[in-house]
Amino acid sequence: MRLMDSSEAITIKDVRSARRRLEGSARVTPLLEDPHLNAIAGRRVLVKAECLQRTGAFKFRGAWSALTALGEGARERGVITYSSGNHAQGIAHAAEELGIPATIVMPDDAPALKLANTRGYGAEVVLYDRAGGQSREEIGNRLAEARGLTPVLPYDEPLVIAGQGTAGLEIAGQARAMGVTKAEVLVCCGGGGLSAGMAVALAAEAPGLRVRTVEPAGFDDTARSLAAGERLGNEPGASSICDAILTPMPGELTFPILSRLAGPGLAVTDDEVLRTMGLAFQRLKLVTEPGGAVALAAALFHGAELADGPVVALISGGNVDTAMFRRALDMLDAAEPGAA
Structure with missing residues (x-):
């Protein structure tokens, strides 16, 4: 059972309705600017700090939007989703707040912090072997049918998309207040x-701000799909440190929206991400x-692929393992004097 029919269009009305449900629960995250980052990029870079959102990621927006729309019976039976970590934590925390049982299918190689946090919010975690080729969708569908659970998909769910779009509503007003009415808005992208x-929100409330998706090199399925005009998958064997956005291909529901409203996609390297x-x-x-960090990496190091003028970059996912964060700081320390 789906929360909404996937053929139903997502409109600005859906996003505004999600904002009303989120009021008082999700944080309004700041839009920041730093002169040193501007100097590296050679332009104004406004940074939407979604890593300060509840659970450390924008995913809480979509989770709360979806779960608050559930009927009483569905709430009592519970929900299920699959995620490598940030959607898992968003659903788990929202479900805990709302008193809804939650089951999360997660890869056994997910970062330890994300697994611990998801369990800490009270969700049941079911592990699967991602590297060995197990299908999280098959596991999730089987559990949903057996237990009568409502699936809340990470990206191909209208109410989730509407909730994530509230970040775009905030950016529209915040950028306007900072004197920016025309810019490219760089957004980290997995399933889209x-x-x-955000593309739906900005098209309605700030048409001078255009979404550009950013992905890791080797997992740029959205960029390639946008260029080809059809959904394409990633080649097997690619690897990246960007575990949160390593999806196989763009979503069935999200891709038509991006095809209509977004500009060409971008891809960044792992080294650029670590430095960022x-x-x-x-x-x-x-x-x-x-x-x-991929969107900010594109803003800092891929200026030649961007239109002239300021850019907005959304950063998210504050749930990083200590070892990975140490790698990033070590790379910064190893930079030439003045380069950082």
Whole structure:
């Protein structure tokens, strides 16, 4: 059972309704600017700090939007989802707050912090062998049918997309207040729920701000799909440290939205991501994980692929393991004097 029919269009009305449900629960995260980052990029860079959202990621927005729309019977039976970590934590925390049982299917190689946090919010975690080729969808569907659980998908769910889109509503007003009415808005992209929701929001409330998706090199399925005009998957064997956004292909629901409203996609390297994580900590005092840093990495190091003028970059995912964060700081320390 789906929360909504996937053929139903996502409109600005859906996003505004999600904002009303989120009021008083989700944080309004700041839009930050730092002169040193501007100097590296050669332009104004406004940073939407979604790593300061509840559970450390924008995913809480979509989770709360979806769970608060459940009927009483569905709430009593519970929900199920699959996620490598951030959607898992968003659903688990929202479910805990709302008194809804939650089951989360997670890869056994997910970062330890994300597994611990998800369990800590009271969710039941079911592990699967991602590296061995087990299908999280098959496991989730089987459990949903057996237990009568309502699936809340990570990105191909209208109410989730609408919730993620509320970040776009905030950016529209915040950028306007900072004198920016025309810019490219760089968004970390896995299945496309955040970028699709934000594209809908910005098209209605700030048409001068255009979404551009950003992915890890080797997992740029959305960028390639946008260029080809059809959904394409990633080639097997690729690897990246950006575990949170390593999805196989764009979502069935999100891709048509992005095809209509987003600009060409971008891809960044793992080294660019690690350096960006260090810079975000050093200059903005923010902690972000690899998948959440890709948009800022594109803003800092891929200026030739962007239109002239300011950019907005959304960073997310503050749930990074200590070892990975140390790698980022070590890379920053190893930079030439003055480069960082």
